[in-house]
Amino acid sequence: MSNTKEFEPTDWKSPEMQARIRRRYRRDRRFKVMGVMAVSLAALFLFLLIGKIARDGAMGFLQTSLDIDVTFSESVLGDPRTMSPDEFEAKVRQANMIRLLDDALRGHFPEVQSRSDRRALIRMVSGGAREQLRTMVLETPAIVGSTRTVRLLAGDDIDQLRKGKIDANEAEGNRKVKDKELGWYQKLDEEGRVSLNFHTRFFTSGDSRDPELAGIWGATVGSALTLVVTLLIAFPIGVLTAIYLEEFAPQNRLTDIIEININNLAAVPSIVFGLLGLAVFLGVMHLPRSAPVVGGLTLALMTLPTIIIAARASIKAVPPSIRDAARGLGASPMQVVFHHVVPLAMPGILTGTIIGMAQALGETAPLLMIGMVAFIVDIPGGFTDAATALPVQIFLWADSPERAFVEKTSAAILVLLTFLIAMNGLAIWLRQKFERQW
Incomplete structure (x- = not known):
């Protein structure tokens, strides 16, 4: 005797099934309408925010x-x-x-x-x-x-x-x-x-107590010097760490703990890295306060997890057949990695690095903790000179009582947004130009 349960065919034209179909379609339509409303509301708020900043910032120029x-x-x-x-x-x-x-x-x-x-x-x-x-x-x-x-x-x-x-x-x-x-x-x-x-002076001078004399050049140079230090430290360490963890590290409890901590560090609030920089680079190493070298070291700590995660994902995306073919031709493990895997993964690595650098460019809290909030008039000439950064300059102007600094703040925000959009646009261009489909 067969234990197979027999099902009666569904009558899709019955009133009950037609009602269920209509209810499902109504739910789908409601969900679509709610999605469109959410996107429209977010776009409206973004338009109002950017519009107000652009309106005030236009007068700042x-x-x-x-x-x-x-x-x-x-x-x-x-x-x-x-x-x-x-x-x-x-x-x-x-x-x-x-x-x-x-x-x-x-x-x-x-x-x-x-x-x-x-x-x-x-x-x-x-x-x-x-x-x-x-x-x-x-x-x-x-x-x-x-x-x-x-x-x-x-x-x-x-x-x-x-x-x-x-x-x-x-x-x-x-x-x-x-x-x-x-x-x-x-x-x-x-x-x-x-x-x-x-107002050309806005782009060529440093900070000032007088709004009409204040400019962003000093803060821009400070941000550039800080990002140079960040890139020189975070990029090689981050990429080499990703290569080791993905290609050479044994799969054991220690590497699992390292991977978990790297992922957790990517979610740590940025001010924690500022406290770490304050304690280590200023308190222990006694590096110059409010200097781009300290800001770069602090932002490098913050950027490292982002670069490591992006680099590991790019290296993992390279097909195993590339590695097998290189080994079959007699390549050593180091040659496999540095002659074949890393060049193919480099577009994704560069994309993650640029995104991490853009995040570092817009950070304020870590720099406040290491003293880059000081009032700096002179243009920094080196990595150890006192300097401030563009986000910190915006913070300082926003806290100033003079009405004219409102325009300067909005104008500086527009400049910072331009840099951020350019860096993210470069990352998108690199990914689309060099990314390969396997």
């Missing part, structure tokens, strides 16, 4: 300038025709450039007489105007004794007024630009002496 007629007086600067070059340079470096600015602005506003009004008038111009005039005289001594129209950076309050961030129609007590300053500004604007120009 612009700066207000004032065209002022400056008389380069011999009584202040000396006569280059009667002085040696060294004497003239020393005289100019000690000259009171505030007097030149005061005379120039009073030439446009002769009615300003009181000391407080003259100070307010000078504040319309950036504090960097003095160094700008001094540089002009040192580069072209022949301008001494002449009057030139010089384009000077405006102070941050006048800059915000020109960009519409300060409402001129608001009551005087509620705005930083007072009525007298507003009148002076309007007079210069009517004469065509106020302009909004692309």
